[in-house]
Amino acid sequence: MPSIKQDPFGKVSDGNEAKVYTLRNVDGNELKITNYGARIVSMRFRNKDFQNTFILKGYQEIAPYEKDDATGAVFINGTAEFNKVYWNVEQITEGLKCSAEVDGKKVEIIYSLSNDDEISIKYKATGVEDVSTKVVFDAATLPEAEISIYDEANSKGKISGKNVYDIIDKPAVVEMEVGMFGYDPGCPIDWIDAGLKNAAEVVSEKSGISMSVFATQEKLQVEEFDGGFAISTSGTKAVDGVIKGQTVYFLKNKD
Numbered sequence: 203m204p205s206i207k208q209d210p211f212g213k214v215s216d217g218n219e220a221k222v223y224t225l226r227n228v229d230g231n232e233l234k235i236t237n238y239g240a241r242i243v244s245m246r247f248r249n250k251d252f253q254n255t256f257i258l259k260g261y262q263e264i265a266p267y268e269k270d271d272a273t274g275a276v277f278i279n280g281t282a283e284f285n286k287v288y289w290n291v292e293q294i295t296e297g298l299k300c301s302a303e304v305d306g307k308k309v310e311i312i313y314s315l316s317n318d319d320e321i322s323i324k325y326k327a328t329g330v331e332d333v334s335t336k337v338v339f340d341a342a343t344l345p346e347a348e349i350s351i352y353d354e355a356n357s358k359g360k361i362s363g364k365n366v367y368d369i370i371d372k373p374a375v376v377e378m379e380v381g382m383f384g385y386d387p388g389c390p391i392d393w394i395d396a397g398l399k400n401a402a403e404v405v406s407e408k409s410g411i412s413m414s415v416f417a418t419q420e421k422l423q424v425e426e427f428d429g430g431f432a433i434s435t436s437g438t439k440a441v442d443g444v445i446k447g448q449t450v451y452f453l454k455n456k457d
Contacts, residue, residue, distance in 0.1 A: 229319065327444070418448050
């Protein structure tokens with residue numbers, strides 16, 4: 203279980219004070235989430251030289267998020283209608299649970315950061331067709347990143363334009379490391395039962411950082427972003443009116 207602390211994040215134009223929550227693992231790596239829109243703010247990751255790098259694009263205060271509907275944003279049915287909502291936030295064993303309701307649409311997102319540097323985003327919602335989070339990575343930290351898609355053609359190349367890929371329906375193949383199967387209390391991911399599938403591998407040789415993407419969803423969207431690139435997943439089938447999904451970003455330093 204990561205340690206979590208709460209801090210003020212600045213006043214929104216409606217006069218309310220936004221908050222930012224920091225999840226910190228045993229390596230000192232940190233994931234920050236704001237209650238305003240349940241948006242991802244930043245991810246601090248120590249590279250192989252033990253230098254702190256900031257993997258994601260984000261802002262240090264709340265004001266820019268009022269105008270920016272893309273960076274770290276949650277999309278409900280493909281729209282940003284929950285971005286200006288103050289989500290209820292609760293610390294749980296897995297990490298940080300954010301929940302909100304708008305016009306009968308109920309959404310719950312659990313953000314987790316494991317001691318193995320896995321960012322997990324778990325969704326549960328009713329009254330909606332789909333939920334996704336656009337995670338925006340900083341090209342200054344991950345320069346010249348190349349992506350390999352887990353598909354039959356094994357597509358590989360530099361990230362350019364906007365592309366949507368099918369996530370093939372095969373169980374994820376993951377490295378056998380301590381904590382992967384729940385022995386580590388800081389690991390939020392049940393690789394056996396979650397139904398995670400390999401989606402993509404992103405490698406920045408210049409930075410020495412790589413990232414595996416796993417998902418239960420059907421589609422992977424990758425696009426160039428101003429000063430970086432964005433990844434999101436979509437396509438979750440409802441069961442008895444409830445949709446559930448999970449996306450995992452597993453950060454690693456290359457040997």
